[in-house]
Amino acid sequence: MLENFPFYLGLIIIILLLIMLADKIKVAYPVLLVLAGLAISFIPKVPVIEIEPDLIFLIFLPPLLYEAAWTVSWKEMWRWRRIITSFAFIVVFLSALSVALVANYFIPGFSLALGFLLGGIVSPPDAVSAGAILKFVRVPKTMSSILEGESLLNDASSLIIFRFAMIAVATEQFIFYKAAISFSWMIIGGVAIGLLIGWLFMKAHKYLPTNANVDIVLSLLTPYIIYIAAEEVHSSGVLAVVSGGLLLSNNRHHFLSSRSRIQGVNVWKSLCFILNGLVFMLIGLDLPQITSGLEGMSITAAVGYGVLITFVLIISRLLSAYGAVIVTLVARNFITVADRRNPGYKTPFILGWTGMRGVVSLAAALSIPVYLDNGNGFPQRNLILFITFIVILLTLLIQGLTLPFFIKKIKLPAIYDPLSREEVSTILRKDLAEYSLQYLKTTYQDQHESNRSLQQLIQKWEHHSKGIDDESIGNEVKTIYLDLINQQRQWLIDKNKEDQSIDESIIRKQMYYLDLEEEKLIHF
Structure with missing residues (x-):
């Protein structure tokens, strides 16, 4: 051997x-x-x-x-x-x-x-x-x-x-x-x-x-x-x-x-x-x-x-x-x-x-x-x-x-996939952003007007930007952000169960992004 x-x-x-x-x-x-x-x-x-x-x-x-x-x-x-x-x-x-x-x-x-x-x-x-x-x-x-x-x-x-x-x-x-x-x-x-x-x-x-x-x-x-x-x-x-x-x-x-x-x-x-x-x-x-x-x-x-x-x-x-x-x-x-x-x-x-x-x-x-x-x-x-x-x-x-x-x-017929993966991903991100904004403004409405970091977090989902400056946010907003990520994850799980037409791999890809975002926050 x-x-x-x-x-x-x-x-x-x-x-x-x-x-x-x-x-x-x-x-x-x-x-x-x-x-x-x-x-x-x-x-x-x-x-x-x-x-x-x-x-x-x-x-x-x-x-x-x-x-x-x-x-x-x-x-x-x-x-x-x-x-x-x-x-x-x-x-x-x-x-x-x-x-x-x-x-x-x-x-x-x-x-x-x-x-x-x-x-x-x-x-x-x-x-x-x-x-x-x-x-x-x-x-x-x-x-x-x-x-x-x-x-x-x-x-x-x-x-x-x-x-x-x-x-x-x-x-x-x-x-x-x-x-x-x-x-x-x-x-x-x-x-x-x-x-x-x-x-x-x-x-x-x-x-x-x-x-x-x-x-x-x-x-x-x-x-x-x-x-x-x-x-x-x-x-x-x-x-x-x-x-x-x-x-x-x-x-x-x-x-x-x-x-x-x-x-x-x-x-x-x-x-x-x-x-x-x-x-x-x-x-x-x-x-x-x-x-x-x-x-x-x-x-x-x-x-x-x-x-x-x-x-x-x-x-x-x-x-x-x-x-x-x-x-x-x-x-x-x-x-x-x-x-x-x-x-x-x-x-x-x-x-x-x-x-x-x-x-x-x-x-x-x-x-x-x-x-x-x-x-x-x-x-x-x-x-x-x-x-x-x-x-x-x-x-x-x-x-x-x-x-x-x-x-x-x-040239297989495209009747099974009426929308491309890119189009479905765009729609999913838009729906997720709308849910995130609603959740933040409803759950933390007393804080978002006075907390600049929380305002940045809201702007992130308003403009679909990649992220916020992690160095500028405090522990309180990190806690809020982690709570939001957990809510987003559950929303995606529910979306996957309710919408039979959406490709689960697209959902999993978005969930992977959430995992990366969570790791960045926890171990920063």
């Missing part, structure tokens, strides 16, 4: 340089990292990076899912819950079923259980890849919200399929009623455990004498503890982390200080930044080890199977995307849907084309044990690993490189 430490440091430096290059040439960084890892793997005497299969999920998935849950908007998830759950569960299951049937029919030695195992591995699209691509092009907020919500849930649904398929392969039997009970417990138990442990951590943050550093360390421990606790009782660790993360995210302003929120965002972004980079680099680095395990099958045949499965996944997701829209258009005649407007043919195509595979597929494939409980080798393990690699590589290259072109060429 120690003799390879310089190599690991060099690997991180290469990852950083490639991500900077990707930003420069406007290419999604997962594409460059996979290709770079593949190129590095062919360099003579490069150390082989091996991670215990059982640790793959534990190392990478909990923090990545937890950070995603903190980033996503619960309001948007609930608004688009029908199409999100359709993509996250129904589309994932249909993709896994399609892969299972094709693999069972075309690949020698592949049982239906092994086909479902492969389908569970490769069915969930990767949110990191899509996010890295979408930042170079403008898409309606509705679409990005659907993709973000889907990414949180499709990992859980695919891993549930993966787990049942593993049991079927190991025991060579599938008992439906036991599977139904287990499936129910995985979902209900996972959500319940996530909410319970998330609630306990929320109370720990709130009532223990913590500071920003302690809060951040607790936040780093939270996803791992939630995941391990859920897995220990055989429920879904993924759903537990997601539900716990959503609970804490939506209550962050009730138990974390402004300093903890500001510093925590930076720590989590840096952590997930390097974890994602390592995962995509590992995908490329693992190829020689995977190909060396292919016995009794040529590389050409294995590549052909990988191409076939990739084609099945792309087509099944596209068909499912159009099918989901058709179902929604029919269902709106009988039930209330989030948006009754016809999305046309363009939006389903882009939703269907954002099907790049990545982190979860790699982690699931590598977690397949080498041997079964009876001591026999796990059937087709290396072929499954190789096909997974081909699927990840091809979807990143084909869909990842062409997605920006399609988005620009198709």
Whole structure:
């Protein structure tokens, strides 16, 4: 381990340089990292990076899912819950079923259980890849919200399929009623455990004498503890982390200080930044080890199977995307849907084309044990690993490189975003300023005529200026200003709940400004 430490440091430096290059040439960084890892793997005497299969999920998935849950908007998830759950569960299951049937029919030695195992591995699209691509092009907020919500849930649904398929392969039997009970417990138990442990951590943050550093360390421990606790009782660790993360995210302003929120965002972004980079680099680095395990099958045949499965996944997701829209258009005649407007043919195509595979597929494939409980080798393990690699590589290259072109060429309708983010932000700041003026003049009307610093504070909101001279205000006005910031924060929280049309990320951005203003006042 120690003799390879310089190599690991060099690997991180290469990852950083490639991500900077990707930003420069406007290419999604997962594409460059996979290709770079593949190129590095062919360099003579490069150390082989091996991670215990059982640790793959534990190392990478909990923090990545937890950070995603903190980033996503619960309001948007609930608004688009029908199409999100359709993509996250129904589309994932249909993709896994399609892969299972094709693999069972075309690949020698592949049982239906092994086909479902492969389908569970490769069915969930990767949110990191899509996010890295979408930042170079403008898409309606509705679409990005659907993709973000889907990414949180499709990992859980695919891993549930993966787990049942593993049991079927190991025991060579599938008992439906036991599977139904287990499936129910995985979902209900996972959500319940996530909410319970998330609630306990929320109370720990709130009532223990913590500071920003302690809060951040607790936040780093939270996803791992939630995941391990859920897995220990055989429920879904993924759903537990997601539900716990959503609970804490939506209550962050009730138990974390402004300093903890500001510093925590930076720590989590840096952590997930390097974890994602390592995962995509590992995908490329693992190829020689995977190909060396292919016995009794040529590389050409294995590549052909990988191409076939990739084609099945792309087509099944596209068909499912159009099918989901058709179902929604029919269902709106009988039930209330989030948006009754016809999305046309363009939006389903882009939703269907954002099907790049990545982190979860790699982690699931590598977690397949080498041997079964009876001591026999796990059937087709290396072929499954190789096909997974081909699927990840091809979807990143084909869909990842062409997605920006399609988005620009198709010109998605703007009916979902009638106002630009800048216009919404301007309106929000204006409304916040009016509320602030009213609050100050009503609550502190006896003081504002005689207190010059308080007059400056009122002028700040009258003219929307950036701030006031902190050196010139006394402790009394600082107290008033902090009270105003707390009132503004609550007004923004209420605004976010009441106005379903406003983008929550705009609200969060304004809340971040308030945190910065509060920190400047407290620690001046």
